[in-house]
Amino acid sequence: MLLGRVIGTVVPATLVDELSATPLLWVQPLDKNGEPEGDPLVCADGTRMAGPGQVIYWVASREAALTLDPWFVPVDDAIVGLVDEVHRYSKKELD
Amino acid sequence: MILARITGNVVSTIHHPIVDGRKLLLAERLDQEGKPTGGYLIALDGIGAGRGETVLILDEGSGARQILEDASAPVRSIVVGIVDELYLDPK
Numbered sequence: 001m002l003l004g005r006v007i008g009t010v011v012p013a014t015l016v017d018e019l020s021a022t023p024l025l026w027v028q029p030l031d032k033n034g035e036p037e038g039d040p041l042v043c044a045d046g047t048r049m050a051g052p053g054q055v056i057y058w059v060a061s062r063e064a065a066l067t068l069d070p071w072f073v074p075v076d077d078a079i080v081g082l083v084d085e086v087h088r089y090s091k092k093e094l095d
Numbered sequence: 096m097i098l099a100r101i102t103g104n105v106v107s108t109i110h111h112p113i114v115d116g117r118k119l120l121l122a123e124r125l126d127q128e129g130k131p132t133g134g135y136l137i138a139l140d141g142i143g144a145g146r147g148e149t150v151l152i153l154d155e156g157s158g159a160r161q162i163l164e165d166a167s168a169p170v171r172s173i174v175v176g177i178v179d180e181l182y183l184d185p186k
Contacts, residue, residue, distance in 0.1 A: 001137040001172050003105075032102075032123060032135040046169065049109050057105065057119070057137045059171050063156040066169035067111055080169055081110025086121060088103035094147040 001080060003030040006054045010042050018073045025050055025079065027058060034086070044068060044078040055083040097136070097152045098125045098178065101144055105137055113168040120144065120174065122152055127183055138172035139163075151176035 008026035012019075023045040031037040034055070043058050046067025050056050056079045058064075064078035065071050103121035107114065118140035123131040129149075136152060141162050144150045152174055153159060159173040160166055 001139075001170070002135075003137060031133075032121060046111055047109055057107070059169055061156060061171065063159075063169045063171045066167050071167060078169065081107040081114055081119075083105055084108055085106040086103055087106065088121065089146050094100075094102060 001057050001059045003032075003034070003083065003086070004028060004043070004056050004058050004079075005030055005036075006050050006052050006056060007040060008052060016074060019044075019075070022068060022073065022075065023048055027056065027077070027079070029058075030055070032088075041077050044073075044075045046078045046080055047082060050079050050082055055086075057081055057083060096175065097154055098181070099123055099136060099138075099150055099152050100125055100131070101146060101148050101150060101174075102131075111169055113163060113165060113170060114139065118145075122150060122172075122174070125149070129181065136172045138174050139170050141173045141175055142177060144174045144177050149178040149181070150174045151178060 004027040010024040067078040099122035105119040124134040
């Protein structure tokens with residue numbers, strides 16, 4: 001699972017039937033410092049609560065579909081949870 | 096499986112029910128010298144790992160679901176071991 005930031009909402013005109021009830025969000029993956037890293041992707045929103053600007057963590061592959069109900073859907077990236085805070089230990093705390 | 100060091104944790108209130116009561120850890124991947132490679136994972140804690148520990152992370156879904164004993168858990172990265180020591184064979 002990795003961090004990401006919601007940068008937009010995807011409004012599809014036509015979708016396969018299995019995805020018709022799934023909210024789709026545009027997500028920019030983030031590195032460990034919260035900086036953008038890599039290309040944006042479209043995630044199904046398993047929490048149904050994420051919105052633009054929200055930092056989230058997401059999961060790829062088959063596990064993505066398991067965030068949804070029903071889970072037998074053709075999805076490859078999905079939001080698992082919303083991030084309130086990422087606490088990073090200081091160098092002193094780690095040593 | 097991946098070697099990583101726990102360098103932080105993630106606080107999340109709204110999430111999938113499988114995350115309830117479990118720790119989410121920020122784990123930085125390590126190279127063969129034990130230094131961070133720059134890569135990271137947000138991993139669920141399956142074993143009681145914490146600050147600064149070198150851990151073994153499973154990054155595969157069906158194994159993670161087996162550990163969580165939940166066939167519908169949308170989790171891929173889970174800490175499955177805490178590493179005491181690493182020996183790199185001399186060349």
